[in-house]
Amino acid sequence: MSSLLEVRDLTVCHGQLEAVRGVNLSVTSGEVLGIIGANGAGKSTLLRTIAGLHRPSAGNIVFDGVDITRMPPDRRVSAGIVLVPEGRRLFGSLNVEENLLVGCYRARTGPWTMDRVFGLFPWMVTRRRQPASQLSGGEQQAVAISRALLANPRLLMLDEPSLGLAPLPLQRIYAVLPELVSSGLGVLLVEQDVRHAMRVAARVECLLEGRQTLAGAPADLDFQQIEAAYFGIARSNGS
Amino acid sequence: MTTGTLTAGSATAGAGGRVPVITRSRRPATWEATVGVAGVVVLVLMPFLTSQGFNNDLVNLFILVAVATMWNALAGYAGLVSVGQQMYIGVGAYGVLVGAQHGLEPFATVPVAIAVGAVLALPCSWLVFRLSGAYFAIATWVLAEVAVLFVERFSSLGGGTGAPVPGLDGIGPSALLNYTYWLALGTAVLSVAAVYLLLRSRLGLVLTAVRDNEIGARSLGARVGAAKRAVYVLAAAGCAAAGAVIAISQLDVEPGNVFNVQWTAYMIFAVLIGGLGTIEGPVIGSVVFIVLQQSLAQYNAWYLIILGGVAMAMAIWARRGLWGLFAAKVPVSFFPVGYYVHMDDGTSARRKPTRFWPWTVRAPAK
Amino acid sequence: MTVVNALVQGILLGGLFALFACGLSLMFGVMDVINLAHGDVAVAAVYLAVVLIPASHIPAIWIFVLVVPVFMVGGYILQRLLIQQSLDSGAITTLLVTFGLSVVLENGLLEAFTANSQSLNIGSLVSGSFQISNQIYIPYLSLIILGAALVALTALEIFLARSRTGRMVRALADDRETAQLMGANYRHLFGVAAGLAFGTVALAGLALGMYTSVSPTTGPSYLLYGFAAVVIGGLGSLWGTLAGGMVLGVASTLGALVDPDFGSMLPYLVFLAVLAFRPRGLFPKKAAL
Numbered sequence: 001m002s003s004l005l006e007v008r009d010l011t012v013c014h015g016q017l018e019a020v021r022g023v024n025l026s027v028t029s030g031e032v033l034g035i036i037g038a039n040g041a042g043k044s045t046l047l048r049t050i051a052g053l054h055r056p057s058a059g060n061i062v063f064d065g066v067d068i069t070r071m072p073p074d075r076r077v078s079a080g081i082v083l084v085p086e087g088r089r090l091f092g093s094l095n096v097e098e099n100l101l102v103g104c105y106r107a108r109t110g111p112w113t114m115d116r117v118f119g120l121f122p123w124m125v126t127r128r129r130q131p132a133s134q135l136s137g138g139e140q141q142a143v144a145i146s147r148a149l150l151a152n153p154r155l156l157m158l159d160e161p162s163l164g165l166a167p168l169p170l171q172r173i174y175a176v177l178p179e180l181v182s183s184g185l186g187v188l189l190v191e192q193d194v195r196h197a198m199r200v201a202a203r204v205e206c207l208l209e210g211r212q213t214l215a216g217a218p219a220d221l222d223f224q225q226i227e228a229a230y231f232g233i234a235r236s237n238g239s
Numbered sequence: 240m241t242t243g244t245l246t247a248g249s250a251t252a253g254a255g256g257r258v259p260v261i262t263r264s265r266r267p268a269t270w271e272a273t274v275g276v277a278g279v280v281v282l283v284l285m286p287f288l289t290s291q292g293f294n295n296d297l298v299n300l301f302i303l304v305a306v307a308t309m310w311n312a313l314a315g316y317a318g319l320v321s322v323g324q325q326m327y328i329g330v331g332a333y334g335v336l337v338g339a340q341h342g343l344e345p346f347a348t349v350p351v352a353i354a355v356g357a358v359l360a361l362p363c364s365w366l367v368f369r370l371s372g373a374y375f376a377i378a379t380w381v382l383a384e385v386a387v388l389f390v391e392r393f394s395s396l397g398g399g400t401g402a403p404v405p406g407l408d409g410i411g412p413s414a415l416l417n418y419t420y421w422l423a424l425g426t427a428v429l430s431v432a433a434v435y436l437l438l439r440s441r442l443g444l445v446l447t448a449v450r451d452n453e454i455g456a457r458s459l460g461a462r463v464g465a466a467k468r469a470v471y472v473l474a475a476a477g478c479a480a481a482g483a484v485i486a487i488s489q490l491d492v493e494p495g496n497v498f499n500v501q502w503t504a505y506m507i508f509a510v511l512i513g514g515l516g517t518i519e520g521p522v523i524g525s526v527v528f529i530v531l532q533q534s535l536a537q538y539n540a541w542y543l544i545i546l547g548g549v550a551m552a553m554a555i556w557a558r559r560g561l562w563g564l565f566a567a568k569v570p571v572s573f574f575p576v577g578y579y580v581h582m583d584d585g586t587s588a589r590r591k592p593t594r595f596w597p598w599t600v601r602a603p604a605k
Numbered sequence: 606m607t608v609v610n611a612l613v614q615g616i617l618l619g620g621l622f623a624l625f626a627c628g629l630s631l632m633f634g635v636m637d638v639i640n641l642a643h644g645d646v647a648v649a650a651v652y653l654a655v656v657l658i659p660a661s662h663i664p665a666i667w668i669f670v671l672v673v674p675v676f677m678v679g680g681y682i683l684q685r686l687l688i689q690q691s692l693d694s695g696a697i698t699t700l701l702v703t704f705g706l707s708v709v710l711e712n713g714l715l716e717a718f719t720a721n722s723q724s725l726n727i728g729s730l731v732s733g734s735f736q737i738s739n740q741i742y743i744p745y746l747s748l749i750i751l752g753a754a755l756v757a758l759t760a761l762e763i764f765l766a767r768s769r770t771g772r773m774v775r776a777l778a779d780d781r782e783t784a785q786l787m788g789a790n791y792r793h794l795f796g797v798a799a800g801l802a803f804g805t806v807a808l809a810g811l812a813l814g815m816y817t818s819v820s821p822t823t824g825p826s827y828l829l830y831g832f833a834a835v836v837i838g839g840l841g842s843l844w845g846t847l848a849g850g851m852v853l854g855v856a857s858t859l860g861a862l863v864d865p866d867f868g869s870m871l872p873y874l875v876f877l878a879v880l881a882f883r884p885r886g887l888f889p890k891k892a893a894l
Contacts, residue, residue, distance in 0.1 A: 051786055052785075053782060053785065053786070072790070073785045073786060074785055074788045074789055074790045074791075077786070077787065077788035078788065082786070082787075083786050085782070085783055085786060089780055089782075089783040091775070091776045091779040091780060091783070091784075092779050092780075093775060093778070093779050093841065094772070094775060094776060094779070098772055098775075101769070101772060102772060102773060102776050102784075102787050103787060104769075105769060105772075105773050105787055105788050105789065106787065106788025106789075147787065151787070151788065314697065318697070320697050320700050320701070322641070322700075322704060366877065366880070366881055369880070369881065369884065370880060370884070372696070372700075373633070373639035373700060374836070374880070374884070376639075376641075376700055377639065377829065377832050378877070378880055380825075380829060381829055381833075381873050381876060381877060382877070384826075384829065384873055385870060385873045385874065385877070388866050388867075388869055388870040388873075389870070391866060392866060500825060503704075504704070504708045507701060507704060507705070508705070508708075511701065511705075539715075539716060540712035540715050540716050541712075541716065543708060543709075543712045544708075544709050544712045544713055544716070547705045547706075547708045547709040547712070548705075548709060550701075550705050551687075551691075551701075551702045551705040551706065551709075554691065554694070554698050554701045554702050554705070555690050555691050555694045555698060555702065556694075558694075558695070558698075
C-alpha cells in the first residue's frame with residue numbers, strides 16, 4: 001500500500017529551539033497513526049508543520065506523491081490535509097452551524113455533508129444556532145471534528161482531542177474514529193494520554209524532545225518500553 | 240560618551256586569571272566624544288561665521304532635532320507611538336505667549352513653558368496609558384485636537400488667528416536672532432543629552448527590557464509604568480521647549496501652526512529616515528529632512544510627498560534607518576547606551592567598582 | 606425647542622459618521638489595522654468625483670456608481686501591495702506607514718487641486734427639507750445620507766453574516782490561524798476587507814462632499830470621528846457603530862448650540878470620556894473562545 005503521507009527527516013525550529021529533530025514517519029489510508037509523548041515533545045509542532053503553519057528548516061513532507069513542504073496551509077486543505085487544532089479553536093463569534101459551514105469553505109468533493117454530520121451528532125440539529133462559545137468541551141470537540149470532516153480530507157490530523165474532556169464525551173469522540181478510517185481516511189492522532197492512543201491506533205510513535213524514541217504496533221509494545229521512551233529514562237545508544 | 244568600567248565583583252576568574260569586565264561601549268568612545276564636542280563648539284560660533292538666512296535654517300534644524308529626539312524616545316524606546324506630540328509643542332508656544340503677555344521677559348518664559356508642558360503630561364498620561372497601540376495613538380491625536388479647540392476660545396490669546404509675542408521688539412534685531420539661535424541650539428543639545436542620559440540610566444535598562452518583552456520585564460519587578468511615564472513627561476517637556484523656541488523665532492503664535500499635526504509628520508519622517516531606536520538617528524534624519532525641505536522649497540509640498548514615501552519605505556524595509564545602515568558597516572557610536580562584556584587579562588587599568596545591578600549582556604567585542 | 610431639533614439633526618448626522626466608521630471597524634476587527642489615512646481616502650473620493658462628473662456627464666448624485674468601485678479595487682491593491690508588507694514587518698510599522706500615506710495623500714491632493722475647498726453640487730432637487738413642526742425640520746439630503754448609511758451597513762451585515770466569503774472574514778477576525786487551517790487565504794481576504802472599507806469610506810466622502818465642502822486637510826477630523834464612533838459603539842458590532850455615530854452626531858449638534866467650536870470639541874470630549882471609563886464601548890461584541 002503506498003503511503004498517503006510521508007515525512008522525511010523533518011526538522012522544525014522555534015527561534016533557537018529545535019522542536020522537531022529529524023522525524024521520519026508515514027501514514028497510509030485507512031489507518032490511525034498515534035503519536036505520543038510528554039508536554040513539549042514536539043508533537044503539536046509536528047502536526048502544525050504538516051498542516052503548513054510552520055516552515056521546516058530541513059526535511060520534506062510528501063503527500064500523495066507530491067512534495068508539499070513549501071505549500072501554504074490553505075492549499076494543503078484543498079489537497080486533502082486538515083488539522084483539528086489543540087484546544088478545539090472554534091470561532092467564538094460564530095454559531096454552531098456557521099462553524100460547520102466554515103469547514104465547507106474549501107471542501108473537496110466527498111461523502112461528508114452537513115446532513116451526514118448531523119447524522120453523526122444529532123444534538124447539533126436543534127442547537128445549530130447556538131453561539132459556539134456556549135458549548136461544553138465535548139460538544140466543541142464534536143463540532144471541531146465535524147468542521148474538519150466537512151472539508152472532506154484524505155488525511156485528518158487530531159491534536160490532543162482528549163484535552164480537557166470528561167470521560168463520557170471523550171468516549172463518544174473516540175467511538176467515531178473507526179467509522180472514519182473504514183472509509184479510507186488516514187488519521188494522525190496526537191495524544192498525551194497513552195491509553196487512548198493505544199486503543200485506537202494501528203501503530204504508535206513516541207516523541208521525546210523532538211526525536212523519535214519508539215515505534216511499533218500497540219500489541220508489540222510493553223509498558224516499560226513505552227515509559228522509557230516517553231520519559232527518556234535509561235536512554236541507551238545516546239539518542 | 241566616556242567609558243566607565245564595572246568589574247563583576249563576584250565573578251570567578253577564568254583560565255589565566257582573566258576577569259569579565261563590563262563597559263558601556265565596544266571601544267572607548269573618545270574619538271566620537273571629541274568630534275561631538277568640537278561640533279557643538281562650532282555650532283555655538285555659527286552666528287559669527289555665517290549669514291542670517293543660514294542661521295535661520297539651523298534654528299529650524301535644531302527645533303526638528305529636539306522634537307524628533309523626543310518622538311524617538313517615545314516610539315523607539317518606550318514603544319509609545321504618539322501622533323499627538325503637537326499638543327505639547329502648542330502648549331510650549333502658548334506658554335511663552337501667556338507669560339510674555341503677563342509682562343515676563345520672553346526668553347525667561349521658556350522654562351515656565353517647559354514646566355507647564357511637563358505638568359500637563361501627568362494627567363494626560365493617566366488617560367492615555369490605559370490604552371495601547373492604535374487606541375493610544377488616536378487618543379494622543381484627539382487630545383491635541385481638544386487642546387487647539389480649547390485655546391482658540393480665548394480671544395486674549397488671539398482666538399483662531401493667534402497673536403504676536405510681546406516684548407521681543409525691545410531687543411535689537413540681530414541680537415534677537417543670535418539669542419534665538421543659541422536658545423534653539425541649547426534646546427537641541429539639551430534634548431539629545433537628556434534622552435541620552437535617561438537611556439544610559441537604570442530607566443533605560445527597564446525600557447530596553449520592556450521593548451523586548453514587557454510581560455517578562457514586569458514579572459522581574461521592573462517598574463514599567465514609571466519608566467514609560469518618565470519618558471512621556473520628558474517628551475512633553477522637550478516638545479514644549481521646542482514650541483517655546485518656535486514662538487520666539489516666529490515672533491507670533493498661531494494655533495493652526497503650532498498645534499498642527501504636520502509637526503508629527505516632520506518628527507516621524509525625520510526619525511524613520513535617520514533611524515528608529517537610535518539616538519543618532521533623529522539627528523541624522525533631521526539634517527536630511529531640512530536639506531530636502533530647503534532644496535525642494537520651490538516645489539511646494541513635493542518635499543513632503545517624497546519624504547513621506549521614503550519614510551514609509553524605510554519603515555518597512557530599513558527600520559534602523561540611515562544611521563543603522565551606516566553603523567552596521569562602521570563601528571561608530573556617538574551615544575553608547577549598551578553594556579558590553581569583555582574578558583580582562585589584568586593589564587588595563589582597573590577602576591573602583593561602582594554600583595552593581597542586573598544587566599543585559601551582549602556578545603563580547605572582537 | 607431648538608434642542609429637540611439639534612437632537613434630530615444629530616441623529617441624522619449619525620448616519621454620516623457611521624459610514625466613515627464601518628470601514629475602520631472592518632479593518633480593525635479583521636486585521637488589527639487602523640488606517641490613519643482613512644479620512645483622506647474619503648476626501649480623495651470627492652476629488653475624483655469632481656474630476657469625473659464633467660468628464661462622464663453623470664449627475665453628482667449618481668457619481669458613486671463610478672467612484673465606489675474604483676476605490677474598492679484600489680483598496681484591495683493597496684492592502685496587498687503596501688499594508689500587508691507593513692503588517693509583515695512589525696506591530697508599529699503599520700501605524701507609521703498609514704500615517705505616512707495620510708501625509709502623502711493630503712499633500713498630493715494639495716499639489717493637484719490647491720487648498721481651496723470643493724463640494725459636490727447636487728442641484729436643487731435634494732436641497733429642500735420636511736417641516737415636521739415649527740422648529741423641527743428634516744433636510745432631504747440628511748435623510749438620503751442616513752438612508753445610504755443604512756443600506757451600506759445592511760449590505761455589509763448581510764455579506765458578513767450570510768455569504769461564504771463573509772463568514773470566512775468573520776472567522777479570520779476571530780482566529781487567523783484556525784481560519785487558515787480551514788483553507789482561508791488570509792492575504793486575499795484581508796484585501797477583500799480593505800476593499801470593502803475603502804468602498805464604504807469613498808461613499809462616506811461623497812456624502813460629506815454633498816453635505817458640506819471639503820479640502821485636502823479635511824480628512825483627519827473624520828478619521829477621528831469615525832474611530833470615536835467605533836469605540837463608543839463597541840468593536841465588532843456594525844449597528845453599535847451606528848449608535849456610536851449617532852451619539853457623536855448629537856454631541857456635535859448639541860455642542861454647536863453653545864458655539865461652533867464647542868460643537869467640534871464635544872464629540873472629542875465624549876470620546877475621551879468613553880476611553881477613560883468604558884473603553885469597550887456601549888455594545889461590545891468581540892468574544893474570545
